[in-house]
Amino acid sequence: MSRHVLVTGAAGGLGSAIARRFAEAGDRITGVDTRAEPLGAALADIPGAQAIVADLRENDAHRFVERAWETSGPVDVLVNAAGIWPATPLLDLTAAMWDNVMAINTRAPMLATVALARLAVAAGRRPNVVNIASGAAIRARPGAAHYATSKAALEMLTKSCAVELGAHGIRVNAVSPGFVAGSSQEVNPITEEYAAAVSGNALGRIGQPPDVASAVFFLASEQAEWITGAVLRVDGGSSAGNPALPVHWSGATEVQTP
Template identity: 55%
Template structure:
């Protein structure tokens, strides 16, 4: 029996690389897609040493609107695709009043347009072959929570959530599932948007203690690609340590007893 084949975009670094390595370790054949040729080659070699499984490397610029479909076709030519993980994204922090149309368009193309058309290309190939792959998009908590310098990024991730749901609705009848994960803050090695220790500390405050768990994120992706998730589509699953639920870092906003507590105590005394 042939091994399942996954395509992971953004596989040269960050969460994409973590996901690619996890899938390889669990017996998947993996095709990694990234624009960073040297880092993708290095990642492929290191994953092979760590897992004993080689991954194919496709150097693709997903900032080119037509490149995503081409990457899917090239990967499919080596073996039918059972899983697609759209993890590639860019986040060049730019203040709102300095953001221009070129930067805006580039972020939208990489972060939402390319995942959409990669999914569409895969669906067309899969339908012709009578196969039912699964897709996982890597969204972000930024889709629901804006922050300075990220108007283009937050917008793209919100659009990616809707693209996930729209794709799920239209492809569900064909047995193709499309879901998303919504990570909290994960420190990644990004030359485009390095972060300060102060910024990382602020965004790393979560309900669950400890640093962000990339292993849990990768396992969630693997689950969504698996047959165990066969009744899940159009879902957006937070993998954020509880940060999307709220915060436990704020002090109580009252002192002493409240009016409600005093009235309740008085009523108890009368009864």
């Protein structure tokens, strides 16, 4: 049965890949982004896709959920994929910079999830929510105090929403990508030096947007119907450890026994 899938950040590399993955399964897509032209281009090859231009920093940002529900029917899946990851040295960080990142990366997913839950509970429906977290939630890096904190908060928000909304049959999970090629370079540029430094992982290749999209699709599917409050790390094993580290002792050693 066709579902109505609402994806924020749909003009970006991850958001558009997620929208296409659901569309391939026959689902109806509503994409949300603040950039009208890139959003239209990203949804152009998805038959029947609807576009909503919205600024997620606004206090009434959640209105896009109500608009999507009214325009294209009840929302069955909400994917909070919109996000920004500016690089700001800690000594240069201001309250305005901090608030901007938090508004988009953490507050907007909260407002959207609450708005959807209210509509769903009133209508007796059981939608799924999938948030896009980040490996930065568990690994700080220079210049990313605001971003890493926002994603750590998003992971806890995911768990908190799962606990409170589970009684209504609403599942809330998160996918935590490692470094993924093809993200939105226009809004969130990444240098070649940074990409080279963070691209190492156990599987030996950089992630691609479809890798993340497949994980999102799974968590929103019936195959994951007993999964909620989970954070699925889709990072090629980078969170498991660093395969580039040398053996910590030169030469072979044996375990000494008494």
